[in-house]
Amino acid sequence: MGDKENNYVKIPKDHPRITSLLYRHKIIEGMKNLVVAEAGLIAHGRGECFDYILGEKTNDFAIHAINAAVAQLLLAQHPVISVNGNVAALCPEDLVILSNTVNAPLEINIFYRKKGRVNAIKKLLEEAGGKNILGTDESIMVEIEELSSNRRNVDPKGIKISDVVFIPLEDGDRTEALKKLGKTVISVDLNPLSRTAIWADITIVDNIIRTLPIMTKIALKYKNYAKEQLKKIVDEFNNKKNIQNVLDFVIKYINLQKEKAFSILYK
C-alpha cells in the first residue's frame, strides 16, 4: 500500500464534520503504520455511526458515567488502562496524561498480534510521553483464564494483578472475560447496546477523543476528595439505568428526525 495519495485528501476547514474526518484519517494513517488492524477501520466506522446519532457531543449520561469512572479509578488499588490499536492511534497523548493523573499504567493488549504491531503501538505511546508501557515483553506475560484468543496473555504487573481495568473500545468477549475474573470494568463505547457496554460496571457512551480529556480534568478535581466522597459517587451510579437513559436519548433523536431529516430537501 505504498501509495500515499489518500492521506492528503483536502478537507475544507469549515466542513461541518471536520473533526470526524480528521480522526478518520488518523485511523487510516494508523493502519499504514501497523498500529491499527484492518478490522479496526471497520470498527471505527461502527463508532462513527453511533456518534452521529448521539449528536457528536458528550451528553449528560456520559458525564455521569465519567464521574463514576474517575472515582472508581482513584479508589482502585491496582488500576490499569488497556490500550488497543485504535485508541493508541486516536489519542496517544491523552492516554499518557490520564495514566499519569490517575496513576494507572498503560498496558497494550491487542487482538490481531501482527508482527511489529505491539512495538508500533509502544513507540507511538512513548513518543506521546509514555513510560513503562506494559504488555510489551512477551517473555514475562502470563495467561488469564476465560479467554481463548491470544489476548489471554496479560502483563503480571498490569491486568493480572489489577482490581479495576479501564478498557476503551473493547470487544465483548474480553469484557465478559475480565468481569468473570472478578475485575471491575470501565468501558468507553459509542454503542450503548454492545456486549462491552452491557457487561461493564461503568459504561461511558461517548467518543474516546472527547472522553479522555474530560476524565483527566475531573481526576484533577477528585484527587482532593476524601475516599468516602469518591465511594458515594461510585455507589450512586447505576449502569443499567444510565444506559437506558442513553437509549431514551437515541429514541428522542430519531423521533425528531422523522420530520427534520427531510428539511434538507426544501432548502
Add this chain to the structure above:
Amino acid sequence: MGDKENNYVKIPKDHPRITSLLYRHKIIEGMKNLVVAEAGLIAHGRGECFDYILGEKTNDFAIHAINAAVAQLLLAQHPVISVNGNVAALCPEDLVILSNTVNAPLEINIFYRKKGRVNAIKKLLEEAGGKNILGTDESIMVEIEELSSNRRNVDPKGIKISDVVFIPLEDGDRTEALKKLGKTVISVDLNPLSRTAIWADITIVDNIIRTLPIMTKIALKYKNYAKEQLKKIVDEFNNKKNIQNVLDFVIKYINLQKEKAFSILYK
C-alpha cells in the same frame, strides 16, 4: 501491507454473526486488491452498525422499496447501475446478474481515483461475468455539472444519458448532484438518515448483499407485468413515508432493548 496474516482469521461456522464477519473480510481483501479505498472500510463499519439495529434482515419496508425500485428500473429508457469499490468487493456476481436482468449497464464511479483502482474493479466485475463495463475509458468520459470532485466524470453511454440511476452505497453529495440533474435516483443505504437516503426517490434500507438477489428475483417476475402495472407500483410508493416506517422500526427495536439487552448478564 504484504503480510496476509489477518486474511485467515478462523471464524467458527456456528458464530452467530458469521455472515457479517465473512463480508468484513471481503472488504478487507478488497482493500488489499486496490478495489476498496481505506475510507471504504470505515464506511462499511457504519453500515454494519445500522444493519445490526435492523436485525440483520430484509424487513418489510425494504421489500416495499425494492418493489418500487425494480418497477422503476424496468420502466426506464436508459437505466444504469453505478458501481463503487465497496459494492464491487461485496457482491460482483449479483451486480452482473441484476444488470443483465434489468438491462442496465454497470458504470464504475469512484471517489478515490487511486491509480489502478478502476482497472481492479473492472477486472473483478469481468471475472464475475460482466461485459461492456462503463466508466473505464478516461478518454471518452464527459463532465456533469453540480459536482466538484473527480466523480463529475461520467460515461457518455451511461450516467450521462440515463434517466434512472441505481446508486448502491453512495455518498450524499453525489446523490444530491444526480437529483439536481433531473435523474430519478434509487439508493441502497443502511442509514435511513443519510443524505443519500433522504435525497433519493426510492431508498432501500437494507444490506446490499441481501438486496441484490431479491431485486433480481422480483425483476424476473415484473418483466411480465404491463407498463401500467409497473407505473402503479412506482406511483404508490412514498419514500418519505417509507423512511419514517424505518425510523419507527428502529425506535421499536431500541425500546425493546431497554430490558432485553441486559438479559445476557443473567445467563
